[in-house]
Amino acid sequence: MVLQSLPTSGVAFRKILSHFPAELSLAFAYGSGVYRQAGPSANQKNLMLDLVFTVDDPVGWHSKNLKQNWSHYSLLKMLGPRAITTIQNNFGAGVYYNPLIKCDGRLIKYGVISTGILIEDLLTWNNLYIAGRLQKPVKIVAMNENASLRAALDKNLQSAVNTAFLMLPESFSEEELFIEIAGLSYSGDFRMVVGEDKSKVLNIVKPNLVHFRGLYGSILQENPQVVYKAHQGRLELDKSPEGQFTQLMALPKTLQQQINQIMDPPGKNRDVEETLFQLANDPDCSEVVRLGMKKSVVYSSLKLLKMWRGWLRKT
Numbered sequence: 001m002v003l004q005s006l007p008t009s010g011v012a013f014r015k016i017l018s019h020f021p022a023e024l025s026l027a028f029a030y031g032s033g034v035y036r037q038a039g040p041s042a043n044q045k046n047l048m049l050d051l052v053f054t055v056d057d058p059v060g061w062h063s064k065n066l067k068q069n070w071s072h073y074s075l076l077k078m079l080g081p082r083a084i085t086t087i088q089n090n091f092g093a094g095v096y097y098n099p100l101i102k103c104d105g106r107l108i109k110y111g112v113i114s115t116g117i118l119i120e121d122l123l124t125w126n127n128l129y130i131a132g133r134l135q136k137p138v139k140i141v142a143m144n145e146n147a148s149l150r151a152a153l154d155k156n157l158q159s160a161v162n163t164a165f166l167m168l169p170e171s172f173s174e175e176e177l178f179i180e181i182a183g184l185s186y187s188g189d190f191r192m193v194v195g196e197d198k199s200k201v202l203n204i205v206k207p208n209l210v211h212f213r214g215l216y217g218s219i220l221q222e223n224p225q226v227v228y229k230a231h232q233g234r235l236e237l238d239k240s241p242e243g244q245f246t247q248l249m250a251l252p253k254t255l256q257q258q259i260n261q262i263m264d265p266p267g268k269n270r271d272v273e274e275t276l277f278q279l280a281n282d283p284d285c286s287e288v289v290r291l292g293m294k295k296s297v298v299y300s301s302l303k304l305l306k307m308w309r310g311w312l313r314k315t
Contacts, residue, residue, distance in 0.1 A: 010141075012104065012106075013029065013139070013141040014141070015104050016049075016051075016103050016104055016106070016108065017141060017142060019068070019069065019103055019104070020053065020065060020068065020069070020110075021061050021064040021065055021068065023055060023056065023057065023060070023061055023064075024053050024054065024055060024142050024144070025054045025055065025056055025115045025143070025144050025146050025149055026052075026053075026054035026115070026118070026140070026142065026143050026144075026146075026149060027051065027052070027053050027054070027140075027141045027142035027143070028051070028052055028133075028134070028138040028139060028140050028141060029049055029050060029051050029138065029139040029141055030050050030051075030052070030133050030136070030138040030139070031047075031050040032047050033047040033048055033049040033050055034049070034050075034138070034139050035137055035204075035207075035208050035211060036207045036208070037200075037203045037204055037207060037208075038202070038203040038206050038207050048100075048106075048107045048108065048109055049106050049107070049108045049109070050108075050109050050110075051108060051109070051110040051111070051141075052095070052110070052111045052112075052113060052130060052133065053110060053111070053112050053113075054112075054113055054114075054115050054118050054149070055112060055113075055114065055115065056114075056115045056116075058081075058084075058085040058088060058089070058112060058114050059081050059082055059085045060081075061112065062081035062084045062085055062096075062112070063081040065112075066080075066081060069098075069101075072098040072101050073098060084096060085114075088112060088113070088114070089114060089117060092127075092129075093121075093127045093129030093130065094113055094114065094117040094118075094121065094127065094129075094130075095111040095112065095113040095129065095130055096111065096112045096113075097109060097110065097111045097112075098110055098111075098112075111130070113130055115146065115149060118130055118131075118149070118152075119148055119149055119152040122134070122152035122153060122155060122156040123152050123155055123156070123252065123253075124252050124253045124254050125159065125252035125253075125254045125255055125296065126253075126254050128184075128185070128254075128296065128297065131156050131185075132184065132185035133185065134153060134156055134157075134185075135156060135157065135160045135181055135182070135184060135185035136181075136182055136185050136204065136212075136215075137208055137211035137212060137214070137215055157215065157216065157219055158219055158250070159250070159251060159252050160181045160184055160185070161177075161181070161216060161219055161220070161223070162247045162250050162251060163180075163184055163251060163255065163289065163293065164177055164180035164181045164184065165225070165226070165237055165247055166244065166247050166248065166251075166285065166286055166289040167180055167286045167289055167290050167293075168180060168237065168286070169237075169239075170236065170237055170239045171234065171235070171236050171237070172234070172235055172237070173233055173234055173235070174209065174212075174213065174230075174233040174234070174235065175205065175206070175209065175233070177216075177235060178205045178209065178212040178216070179201055179202065179205050181212075181216070182201045182204050182205050182212075183201045184293065213230075217230065220235065225237065225238040225243050225246065225247070226238070241280045241281045242280070244279075244280040244285055245276060245277055245280035248276040248279060248280055248285075248289075249273070249276060254296055255289075255292055255293060255296055256272050256276065257272065258292040258293075258295045258296050259272075259275065259276070259279065259288060259289065259292040260272045260275045260276075261295075262288055262291055262292055262295070263275045263278065263279055263288065
C-alpha cells in the first residue's frame, strides 16, 4: 500500500494523537477535512476532521481512553469498556464513533475498530464501511508493523481495481477507473442510497487524481491484465473470458456470494467457481457484477442505518 505522507500540519496530527492511548495498529484521517473536494463544501473552512483508530485490544484501549477522555463518550460510558466493545464489535460496521469532539482547536469525530474486524472487512468486504474508506486516498497518521494488516490493506485495493475492471469497457481513462473505484467505496455509506448528493463521487475524484494515482499506480503498473499508459492517462484491459474469470475469482468472498445468488437458479446449487466461470463467458458480465455490488451495498447500508439511528438516540 502506498502510504500518503503527512501534510505540513503533520505536527497537528501528532498533537491530536497525543490525547489518546498510544496502542494503535493504524490511525488514519479521511474525507473533506483532509483532501480538497469540489462542489458546495469546497470552500468551507474548519471542516470536521474524521479519524479512525484501529486497535488490537479494544477493551484495554477503551478502558484507558475512558480515563483520559471520559467526556467523549455517551451515556454508554457508564456501562464500562467491555460493554462499549461489545456494541462496537456487534452492531453496524464493527466501529464505535465518538462524534463532535473538540481537540486542539479542531472539531473531530473518531471511530475505533478492532484490528481483526478491520482485516476481515478488508479481505471479504462483509460490510465495506472502513474498507471502503481505505479505497480512497487517506492520510495515514500512525501504523505499526502488522504484516497481516498491511497485506489486507493491499488486498483491499487490488479487489477494488478488479471489481472496477469488471464493470468497465476494454478501453477507459484513469478518471473513469477512479470514479468507479470511489463509487464502490462511497456506496458503502447508506446516505448515498437514500439521496445524498449523487455528484459527490465526482467531487472526490476530480480534485484528487494525483492522490488516486499515488494509491493505485503501482497496482496498475504490475497488473498483467491491463496496459497502463500513465503518460496518456489511459488503460486497455483484457476483456476475454479468461481474463474476466481471473478477475472474478479474485473478488472478495461477500461479492462472489452475492453474484452466485443472482446467477444460481433455484434448486441448481452450483458452487461459486462454476457460477463465476459461466459469468466470465456472459456478455452481461459487467451488469451482473454491478448488481452484485449493489446487493452487497444495500445489505451493508441497512446495517449502517441501524447503527446511525442508534447513535442519534444516544446523542
